[in-house]
Amino acid sequence: MKLSRRQFIGGTAAAAAGAALFNFNLLTKSVTAADDSLEEMKTFRNVCPRNCYDTCGQISYVQNGILKKVEGDPKHGYTNGKLCLKGYTYTRRVYSPDRVKYPMKQTPRGSGNWTRISWDEAMDTIAKKILELKSRYGSTLPICFNKYSGNFGIVHYGAEGTMSSIGYTTRALGTPCWPAGIDAQTYDFGTLYSNDPEDMVNAKYLILWGQNAAWTAIHTLPFINKARERGAKLVVIDPVLTSTASKADLYIQINSSTDGALALGMARYILDNNWVDWDYARNNSVGFDEWVDYLKTNITLDWASEKTGVPQDIIREIAREYATTKPASMWVGYGMQRHINGGQNVRIIDALGVMTGNVGKSGGGVNYGHLETWGFSYNAMVNPAPKGSKGFIGPDGKEGDRNINMNNFAHDVMAQNDPPVKMLWLACRNPGSQDPDTNAIEKMFAAMEFVVTVDSFFNKTVQMSDIVLPATTHFEDWDVMASYWHYWIGINQRAIDPLYESKSDVEIAMLLSEKMNALEPGSCTFPTSGTPEEWAAKEFNPGIHSLLGISDYRELIEGPRKAKMTPASWADGKFRTPSKKIEIHSDLAEKNGLPALPVWVEDMKAPEKYPIRLFTPHPQHGLHSQFQNLDWMMTANPEPKVEIHPVLAAKYGISEGDKVKIYNDLGSIIVKAHLTRTTSPEVIVSYEAWYKDSNFNVNYTLKATPSDMGKQATGNNGVAFHDNFVTIEKA
Amino acid sequence: MTKQLGFLHNSEKCVGCQGCEMACKNEYQTDAAPRWRQVFQLREEDYSLPTRMFFSMACNHCANPECLRVCPVKAYTKREDGIVVHDHDRCIGCRLCLMACPYDRPQFNPAQKKVEKCNLCYQRIDKGEKPACVAACIPEALQLVEINEALDQRMGVLKTLPGLPSPDITQPAIRFIGPKQGKQIRRD
Numbered sequence: 001m002k003l004s005r006r007q008f009i010g011g012t013a014a015a016a017a018g019a020a021l022f023n024f025n026l027l028t029k030s031v032t033a034a035d036d037s038l039e040e041m042k043t044f045r046n047v048c049p050r051n052c053y054d055t056c057g058q059i060s061y062v063q064n065g066i067l068k069k070v071e072g073d074p075k076h077g078y079t080n081g082k083l084c085l086k087g088y089t090y091t092r093r094v095y096s097p098d099r100v101k102y103p104m105k106q107t108p109r110g111s112g113n114w115t116r117i118s119w120d121e122a123m124d125t126i127a128k129k130i131l132e133l134k135s136r137y138g139s140t141l142p143i144c145f146n147k148y149s150g151n152f153g154i155v156h157y158g159a160e161g162t163m164s165s166i167g168y169t170t171r172a173l174g175t176p177c178w179p180a181g182i183d184a185q186t187y188d189f190g191t192l193y194s195n196d197p198e199d200m201v202n203a204k205y206l207i208l209w210g211q212n213a214a215w216t217a218i219h220t221l222p223f224i225n226k227a228r229e230r231g232a233k234l235v236v237i238d239p240v241l242t243s244t245a246s247k248a249d250l251y252i253q254i255n256s257s258t259d260g261a262l263a264l265g266m267a268r269y270i271l272d273n274n275w276v277d278w279d280y281a282r283n284n285s286v287g288f289d290e291w292v293d294y295l296k297t298n299i300t301l302d303w304a305s306e307k308t309g310v311p312q313d314i315i316r317e318i319a320r321e322y323a324t325t326k327p328a329s330m331w332v333g334y335g336m337q338r339h340i341n342g343g344q345n346v347r348i349i350d351a352l353g354v355m356t357g358n359v360g361k362s363g364g365g366v367n368y369g370h371l372e373t374w375g376f377s378y379n380a381m382v383n384p385a386p387k388g389s390k391g392f393i394g395p396d397g398k399e400g401d402r403n404i405n406m407n408n409f410a411h412d413v414m415a416q417n418d419p420p421v422k423m424l425w426l427a428c429r430n431p432g433s434q435d436p437d438t439n440a441i442e443k444m445f446a447a448m449e450f451v452v453t454v455d456s457f458f459n460k461t462v463q464m465s466d467i468v469l470p471a472t473t474h475f476e477d478w479d480v481m482a483s484y485w486h487y488w489i490g491i492n493q494r495a496i497d498p499l500y501e502s503k504s505d506v507e508i509a510m511l512l513s514e515k516m517n518a519l520e521p522g523s524c525t526f527p528t529s530g531t532p533e534e535w536a537a538k539e540f541n542p543g544i545h546s547l548l549g550i551s552d553y554r555e556l557i558e559g560p561r562k563a564k565m566t567p568a569s570w571a572d573g574k575f576r577t578p579s580k581k582i583e584i585h586s587d588l589a590e591k592n593g594l595p596a597l598p599v600w601v602e603d604m605k606a607p608e609k610y611p612i613r614l615f616t617p618h619p620q621h622g623l624h625s626q627f628q629n630l631d632w633m634m635t636a637n638p639e640p641k642v643e644i645h646p647v648l649a650a651k652y653g654i655s656e657g658d659k660v661k662i663y664n665d666l667g668s669i670i671v672k673a674h675l676t677r678t679t680s681p682e683v684i685v686s687y688e689a690w691y692k693d694s695n696f697n698v699n700y701t702l703k704a705t706p707s708d709m710g711k712q713a714t715g716n717n718g719v720a721f722h723d724n725f726v727t728i729e730k731a
Numbered sequence: 732m733t734k735q736l737g738f739l740h741n742s743e744k745c746v747g748c749q750g751c752e753m754a755c756k757n758e759y760q761t762d763a764a765p766r767w768r769q770v771f772q773l774r775e776e777d778y779s780l781p782t783r784m785f786f787s788m789a790c791n792h793c794a795n796p797e798c799l800r801v802c803p804v805k806a807y808t809k810r811e812d813g814i815v816v817h818d819h820d821r822c823i824g825c826r827l828c829l830m831a832c833p834y835d836r837p838q839f840n841p842a843q844k845k846v847e848k849c850n851l852c853y854q855r856i857d858k859g860e861k862p863a864c865v866a867a868c869i870p871e872a873l874q875l876v877e878i879n880e881a882l883d884q885r886m887g888v889l890k891t892l893p894g895l896p897s898p899d900i901t902q903p904a905i906r907f908i909g910p911k912q913g914k915q916i917r918r919d
């Protein structure tokens with residue numbers, strides 16, 4: 001039977017209501033009162049594994065093997081027993097009729113003609129393709145792997161392990177998210193390492209720089225509010241008047257991508273008034289006086305005000321307050337580094353923190369994120385290549401994987417010819433909707449011989465795949481999760497059995513290994529045994545044990561633990577740069593072709609033809625392409641919009657609710673207008689998301705322009721997502 | 732009636748996150764369409780500065796509940812503590828209450844062809860717990876309160892917000908604290 005995608009989903013939804021084991025009817029309680037007639041409710045500990053600051057501790061409520069509801073874990077000291085709106089929708093994800101339930105194949109790719117196949121057939125097809133490519137090209141390099149942040153559970157690094165166990169492959173390397181800021185802090189401090197966010201209660205002054213906590217890290221708000229109750233002032237600097245900015249004592253609508261200029265203006269004024277913490281800066285850093293000279297000769301308040309659009313008296317006000325109200329905390333968001341000068345802007349803000357002595361202090365810090373609690377074993381990730389594997393000879397002469405740029409994925413896949421890329425394996429990743437230049441991505445997928453995707457939903461990437469393998473949700477798996485923001489670590493228990501025929505990345509790897517070795521003995525090194533709990537247990541090591549003060553992972557079943565670290569990062573003054581000091585002057589940056597000092601680097605100017613900047617920030621109702629497709633979210637937020645300032649809208653004859661075509665040379669999208677003065681007349685805003693049964697995708701107009709930094713610590717520069725210029729018309 | 736329970740919503744603290752709305756759905760595993768609790772955005776033009784401002788509203792457990800008055804099968808009752816309870820089993824789905832309620836709070840469930848609404852988590856309240864929405868609100872913008880003279884005399888407590896129907900119609904058991912706006916440096 002040939003079905004279109006829509007029919008397929010509709011058909012299975014109807015079937016689920018009648019025949020399937022699990023559906024919403026089983027879940028729905030009587031709406032008037034809780035139904036107590038069933039087996040006693042069991043609870044399990046889980047951790048939300050999404051790419052999110054908050055990485056919430058969760059308690060799942062399970063009755064008769066069915067997930068009844070999900071709440072926050074009160075033993076988690078940062079998320080404190082509460083979830084964000086996304087966290088409360090999980091039953092709709094787990095029991096969604098739209099879930100990928102079985103291994104399925106699509107013939108031909110992109111047709112929507114899906115047929116259910118057995119796990120054995122899926123593994124047989126995949127293993128034979130891998131072996132055929134290997135014999136055709138003499139290596140497994142034609143197989144390209146792309147995984148990022150769909151599930152940040154540590155056991156999910158088994159997806160990488162799948163690849164390393166079949167040989168050397170082509171790998172999408174990098175992170176689209178935050179690399180420019182990571183490199184900035186790597187040049188300055190040696191790595192990224194933020195204060196405990198709970199320590200923000202001790203701040204006397206707070207600057208949220210391009211950070212929208214209300215949508216992306218809502219559990220930090222109570223700590224910020226506590227600081228405010230104690231008298232701290234909250235300043236939010238953002239081109240968009242976000243929900244967070246709406247709460248600020250002072251909101252500054254800065255000219256996009258000029259954050260460094262504002263920080264330089266502040267620095268100059270602080271210098272002129274001698275509010276500099278000379279002792280801290282000179283004792284802890286190298287190159288500080290060199291930067292002071294730069295400030296004196298190159299920076300004026302006039303210039304800073306002109307660049308940023310921020311009046312001079314406001315620059316003076318925040319400079320004075322930031323430098324004299326101690327400790328003062330800054331939180332640098334990820335949006336502000338998604339520019340061609342984004343990393344450099346973060347370096348300048350870092351220097352501002354150093355000059356005022358706010359680094360290494362409780363209640364202070366230039367806070368961006370950290371990876372201090374991620375010292376797991378990565379046992380599932382590390383497998384030796386099978387004997388005789390041929391790899392790619394890198395510039396250092398070493399044989400290994402062939403790394404290509406995750407942030408220019410479509411281009412880099414197509415550019416390989418020795419050997420070419422013929423097969424893609426995607427896990428925890430949806431480039432079909434999340435990568436820049438969607439048209440190029442679609443073309444590249446079409447050029448492949450074979451595409452395998454592991455996922456839970458028929459998203460854009462799955463729609464372009466030959467085989468989809470059904471992924472478990474985190475309630476169906478054992479795992480362990482850390483956060484890149486707070487200091488807590490939690491164990492994730494299997495609360496319910498895997499639904500339908502879904503499997504975790506590690507279980508898939510074990511199956512593939514069995515099949516490959518049956519077809520060609522010795523062709524895959526991935527272990528073929530281990531229970532999900534055993535795999536999670538193997539991620540623990542003495543370092544993690546001592547960081548958490550436990551001797552066995554099972555102690556985490558009693559509650560998540562907070563890492564034993566000081567509330568202030570860098571409190572010991574032991575920086576991890578080559579000089580072991582803060583490097584205001586960074587030789588490493590210079591060696592990498594960047595300015596050695598945190599000096600101003602020009603922002604990208606709008607081309608004449610496309611004078612409007614299109615921002616596509618993180619949405620409120622989803623995390624990238626996750627959550628928004630769920631029925632509860634579709635009720636809460638049924639359709640995408642573009643926020644347009646009334647003055648700009650009038651210029652283009654656009655009224656509230658009109659359909660607007662947004663376009664440039666790369667592509668176009670059509671979306672409904674919402675007129676609002678929360679954005680400026682130069683910037684329109686449309687939040688990235690994957691809506692159910694919709695082709696809406698902000699990335700059709702987005703060029704894969706690299707940001708200035710990222711290569712040093714993450715392998716590749718980031719994407720300047722927010723340097724995207726378009727024009728609009730009434731559609 | 733000895734007391735009147737209700738909600739106090741603080742727009743100064745609320746960030747419009749819709750956590751309360753989803754926590755309610757999570758607690759009762761409702762179908763997609765009915766929104767027992769709903770977060771609304773206040774109109775920019777009603778305030779001096781354009782800001783993202785919100786309020787969250789479920790059933791207001793009115794002192795003078797129109798829903799109860801018009802319901803032909805007596806599906807609505809008002810408890811001693813003021814909670815207006817809707818009995819889903821009695822409901823025949825005639826939707827008269829939908830028309831009567833000035834706040835659109837009885838929600839029609841098209842799949843079940845019946846009405847459902849917030850019952851103020853009375854089963855949780857009877858156990859001494861907070862309503863699910865109140866328990867979920869991260870900035871503590873939403874509170875369960877007793878509506879009384881003392882509350883109405885507190886500084887900043889409002890009986891209505893711009894754009895809402897007059898509270899005289901049903902005397903809703905909800906009070907508001909209006910949004911506070913900071914200083915803005917704008918580009919327009």
Ligand code: SF4
Nearest residue numbers: 745746748749751868
């Ligand atoms: S949970 Fe609280 S902050 Fe969020 S929308 Fe509801 S009332 Fe507002």
Ligand code: SF4
Nearest residue numbers: 790791793796798832
């Ligand atoms: S808000 Fe509407 S449904 Fe609730 S008690 Fe008042 S009239 Fe009835």
Ligand code: SF4
Nearest residue numbers: 755789849852862864
């Ligand atoms: S009180 Fe209970 S039923 Fe009413 S809106 Fe809140 S969570 Fe929903």
